[in-house]
Amino acid sequence: MRRDVLAAVLIATCSFLIPGPALAAPNTCALITKKQATKILGFKVVKTEFESERSSGAEQCSYRTKKYWKPRFKKLDAPLKLDITTQPLTDDTAAILDELEADSDAVSVPGLGDRAFYTSGNDLVVVVGDVVLQAEVTNIEWSGDDLQTYILDPERAAMDVLVPLFADVSN
Numbered sequence: 001m002r003r004d005v006l007a008a009v010l011i012a013t014c015s016f017l018i019p020g021p022a023l024a025a026p027n028t029c030a031l032i033t034k035k036q037a038t039k040i041l042g043f044k045v046v047k048t049e050f051e052s053e054r055s056s057g058a059e060q061c062s063y064r065t066k067k068y069w070k071p072r073f074k075k076l077d078a079p080l081k082l083d084i085t086t087q088p089l090t091d092d093t094a095a096i097l098d099e100l101e102a103d104s105d106a107v108s109v110p111g112l113g114d115r116a117f118y119t120s121g122n123d124l125v126v127v128v129g130d131v132v133l134q135a136e137v138t139n140i141e142w143s144g145d146d147l148q149t150y151i152l153d154p155e156r157a158a159m160d161v162l163v164p165l166f167a168d169v170s171n
Contacts, residue, residue: 028052028086029061032161037063040157041082041137042150058087069140078139082158085134093132097125109156113163122147124155128166135159 029048037045043065052059063082068074087093097115100106105120113126113133123136135155142150 027061028059028084031061031086031165032063032084032158034063036161037082037158038065040154040161041065041080042154043067043080045082056087058085060085073139080137080139082154083134083136083138084158084162085132085136087132087134089127089130089132097127097132100125112156112159113167116159118152118155122151122155124152124159126159126163128163131166133159133162133166135162 027050029050032040034045034048037048041063045063046066047064049062049064050059051062061084063084065080067080068078069080073079100119101108101115101117103120107118109116109118109124109126113128115127116125118124121136123134126133135158137151137154140146140150
């Protein structure tokens with residue numbers, strides 16, 4: 001499965017095109033350290049890249065490794081990475097989340113935040129109070145048990161770090 005293309009589509013549709021207020025949170029790259037991201041991914045994180053979309057309040061931090069899953073990823077400068085996105089929960093965002101969660105391939109994740117599910121593209125989306133969190137492992141091709149080992153487990157581990165940070169603020 002090609003996660004690099006799917007990641008770009010989901011970010012474009014879910015994270016950066018939805019208007020809303022700015023988040024009252026620190027820079028998203030301050031939420032998980034490189035050391036934590038290294039432990040989560042199982043590969044050393046060598047660089048973080050921060051992006052923000054002022055109009056929607058969305059922020060994304062990419063935790064880049066030097067691990068290239070396939071030679072073509074190296075040619076594209078597309079190493080294995082963990083992307084963490086934060087965004088305010090608006091009515092428009094909630095409607096998009098409803099669509100994503102209604103997909104027959106989406107999987108609910110009970111007991112995580114106020115609402116949590118893996119999208120059909122295996123990204124983990126969690127709502128905590130008035131914030132939407134998204135974790136996705138990108139630039140990987142997987143088969144069999146690789147999905148759980150290299151994508152779902154790391155995304156869940158990232159959320160296990162993030163959700164308490166936002167749960168404390170929203171209570």
